[in-house]
Amino acid sequence: MTGRVGVGFTLQPEERYLTLLDRELREEPDYLVVAPETTWKPGDEEAFAPNGYHRVFQELKRETGKACVAHGVGFSIGSAVRDEERDARWLARIARDHALFDFRWYTDHLGATVLDGRELTLPLALPYDDEACAAVGLALDRLQTIVPDVGFENSVFYFHFGDPLEEPAWIAQVLAGPGRHLLLDLHNVYTTACNTGFEPERYLERLPWERVIELHLSGGDHSDPGWLPSGRSLRLDSHDHGVPDEVWALFESALPRCPNLRGVTLERMEGTVEEDDVALLRGELRRVRRTLELARA
């Protein structure tokens, strides 16, 4: 880790979240993370139109003077066949948003969220092969026509095509080239490690650390045993609880390995913040900053 690394916090399109955390969003982070498509609604045939949160987030940016980072959820960077018309509309909207928010970098989630024209809620796993590598590379190329620094986050998948420990080497293959970065979500690594039975370090030791531009910290819950016929409970990347000790430990071990890190973001899902959670989140944001200061020292 070299240079100054910022502390980030997620903006969520939910009035209660923004009201309860107003002071924390204004006072604690260096930058705010926006999922651009959560600020859109279907517009006319040509474009996505801004929804009310588009203006709310812009006002917060203007009032606080904070930088913004984009973390998309729906470009579907892993789709093997791209919908050209959808891509054109999507990119045109991102270009307009970039002009307003001046995104420092733009990431989406590894995986496919559109298959055969159907929009999926969560990203589906990709095979770790050359074809998927080329598909993700094409999507990143398109994003890079608007924001120079782009990349993706390692997602949590509940089934995999192959051994998840093959993923880091494949990520290195996809990210070869200028301006391509990894958003390393440490809770996602921990969650996949818990669910598939490996030590997180075995994944981390295979990563292209020089590509890591941002770290994500968050917490999660466990699935209801009644969801699966086996009665098995899985760890979820639900972003609805505090950061667990195991992820704080991964954070401390990760920092010295990231020469090009620019930000560390605390994530929290909308609909999961009550009054009792505000002090916890403020404390977590301060712990991120303290940990960064210690690592720099």
Ligand SMILES: [Fe+2]
């Ligand atoms: Fe994340």
